Amino acid sequence: MLDLRYIREHADDVREGARKKRIPIELDKLLALDEESRKLTFRADEIRAEINRRSKEIGKLPPEERSKAGADVNRLKDELKGAEERLRALVDEIKPLHLSIPNVPSKLVPEGKDDTENVEVRREGAVPQFTFKPKDHVELGESLGILDIERGVKVAGTRNYFLKGDGALLERAVLNLAIDTMMARGFTLLSVPVLVRYPAMEGTAYFPGGEEQAYHCEKDDLFLAGTAEVPVTSFHSDEVLAESELPKKYVAWSYCFRREAGAAGKDTRGIYRIHQFQKVEQVIIAPADADLSERFHQEIVGNAEAVLRALELPYRIVEVCGGDLGLSQVRKYDIETWMPSRERYSETHSASMFFDYQARRLKLRYKDAKAGMKFCYTLNNTVIASPRILIPLLECHQQADGSVRIPKALQSYLGGRDVLKPA
RNA sequence: GGAGAGGUGGCAGAGCGGUCGAAUGCGACGCCUUGCUAAGGCGUUGAGCGGAUUACAUCUGCUCCGGGGGUUCAAAUCCCCCCCUCUCCGCCA
Numbered sequence: 001m002l003d004l005r006y007i008r009e010h011a012d013d014v015r016e017g018a019r020k021k022r023i024p025i026e027l028d029k030l031l032a033l034d035e036e037s038r039k040l041t042f043r044a045d046e047i048r049a050e051i052n053r054r055s056k057e058i059g060k061l062p063p064e065e066r067s068k069a070g071a072d073v074n075r076l077k078d079e080l081k082g083a084e085e086r087l088r089a090l091v092d093e094i095k096p097l098h099l100s101i102p103n104v105p106s107k108l109v110p111e112g113k114d115d116t117e118n119v120e121v122r123r124e125g126a127v128p129q130f131t132f133k134p135k136d137h138v139e140l141g142e143s144l145g146i147l148d149i150e151r152g153v154k155v156a157g158t159r160n161y162f163l164k165g166d167g168a169l170l171e172r173a174v175l176n177l178a179i180d181t182m183m184a185r186g187f188t189l190l191s192v193p194v195l196v197r198y199p200a201m202e203g204t205a206y207f208p209g210g211e212e213q214a215y216h217c218e219k220d221d222l223f224l225a226g227t228a229e230v231p232v233t234s235f236h237s238d239e240v241l242a243e244s245e246l247p248k249k250y251v252a253w254s255y256c257f258r259r260e261a262g263a264a265g266k267d268t269r270g271i272y273r274i275h276q277f278q279k280v281e282q283v284i285i286a287p288a289d290a291d292l293s294e295r296f297h298q299e300i301v302g303n304a305e306a307v308l309r310a311l312e313l314p315y316r317i318v319e320v321c322g323g324d325l326g327l328s329q330v331r332k333y334d335i336e337t338w339m340p341s342r343e344r345y346s347e348t349h350s351a352s353m354f355f356d357y358q359a360r361r362l363k364l365r366y367k368d369a370k371a372g373m374k375f376c377y378t379l380n381n382t383v384i385a386s387p388r389i390l391i392p393l394l395e396c397h398q399q400a401d402g403s404v405r406i407p408k409a410l411q412s413y414l415g416g417r418d419v420l421k422p423a
Numbered sequence: 424g425g426a427g428a429g430g431u432g433g434c435a436g437a438g439c440g441g442u443c444g445a446a447u448g449c450g451a452c453g454c455c456u457u458g459c460u461a462a463g464g465c466g467u468u469g470a471g472c473g474g475a476u477u478a479c480a481u482c483u484g485c486u487c488c489g490g491g492g493g494u495u496c497a498a499a500u501c502c503c504c505c506c507c508u509c510u511c512c513g514c515c516a
Contacts, residue, residue, distance in 0.1 A: 038474095045473070051497090240434095241433090
């Protein structure tokens with residue numbers, strides 16, 4: 001959510017930003033309604049001031065004169081009631097328009113209509129060249145006896161899976177490597193609730209709009225978060241932090257739940273797109289400073305890269321173009337890791353920068369000694385998400401004999417083993 | 424699930440229907456005292472939305488004591504509904 005005053009005073013930037021994001025907005029209507037609402041508010045304030053003034057005088061009157069004076073005030077109150085009713089209607093009309101105004105993308109965001117026009121920033125690591133016919137992760141998982149999709153579907157329905165033995169161990173190893181890397185880099189580990197209330201979903205800008213993607217426990221009116229970003233960014237909601245506490249850097253491991261509504265038939269093979277997965281997520285709550293946010297943005301991308309490098313996986317960094325940016329983002333990098341079976345780089349990480357768009361909704365503020373109350377700036381990025389990351393991990397490190405090499409950094413998490421062999 | 428208590432400023436915590444945006448304490452900030460530190464003294468300090476001037480500070484109006492409704496000329500204070508939190512008991516990983 002953008003500040004209405006900002007929208008008023010920077011209408012051209014807002015309009016241009018929405019165009020760049022290919023998001024239709026009704027800015028003129030919003031501005032006209034806002035203007036009307038401000039005028040009406042002013043009028044209502046005047047009436048209220050008069051009522052307050054007279055009420056105070058009545059308090060000083062002898063009791064027998066009070067009822068007559070009160071009658072005059074009641075006439076004013078009738079007038080006020082009318083103004084308030086119109087004002088309420090206006091606010092109801094303004095709110096959805098206001099919420100649908102997208103955050104203004106950075107000047108650095110490239111033009112483009114959708115993800116096909118994202119801009120590659122750079123590539124790291126060599127794409128593996130196989131001298132044999134490589135298997136995909138489903139075949140590898142089965143032959144190694146570590147992945148069981150059939151039983152996952154039997155027990156939990158489509159887009160579900162079991163990891164078994166070394167598969168489960170491998171997943172745990174990857175997650176632990178990610179967590180340890182982040183803690184070494186000064187991030188505080190949080191264990192978080194994933195079943196959250198509406199305001200957390202709304203505050204992080206998943207709602208309204210994303211309701212169809214979230215599992216809803218109706219009996220308790222709670223939602224299963226699709227990412228730890230939701231509880232972590234909400235951690236300090238409704239709080240006023242001291243400037244000296246910032247930035248807050250958190251890393252959290254959590255299960256993530258996504259309904260994948262509307263994705264029927266898409267990415268159905270294997271464990272690329274599933275309903276439940278585990279993710280280590282990094283979140284930074286920063287002071288309101290655009291340059292600083294840019295720096296943190298680079299930092300959280302760098303953190304994810306460190307993990308990918310440790311996993312010895314080839315990847316590329318992509319700058320997401322305007323048309324592929326969400327409502328709330330100022331700028332976003334995706335990291336795409338090479339997946340041999342898909343014969344392309346595919347998204348494994350997403351690093352978003354929001355400025356105060358989330359913080360404003362979450363009432364996440366800090367007190368600046370000089371300028372007073374300010375909304376924080378928030379950022380987040382994946383550190384690692386499993387089992388999606390197991391796809392490149394298994395596929396890239398497979399060997400001719402059907403075994404899979406374990407990268408050095410992972411070995412200590414797997415009892416020192418350097419290879420997984422078929423049964 | 425049963426019973427009770429409570430939701431007030433950055434935090435803790437008072438609050439008689441009008442003089443309450445709200446005592447007090449802590450914290451923060453400024454100044455002073457002291458060789459440094461520690462400690463002490465004095466003072467300042469809520470937020471949101473408008474308006475004026477046009478500066479970046481000042482002045483001014485309104486709203487806000489969990490949320491919504493009601494009573495009243497006047498509500499933090501009285502009434503109703505909802506939400507949330509805590510305590511005890513029961514059940515339980």
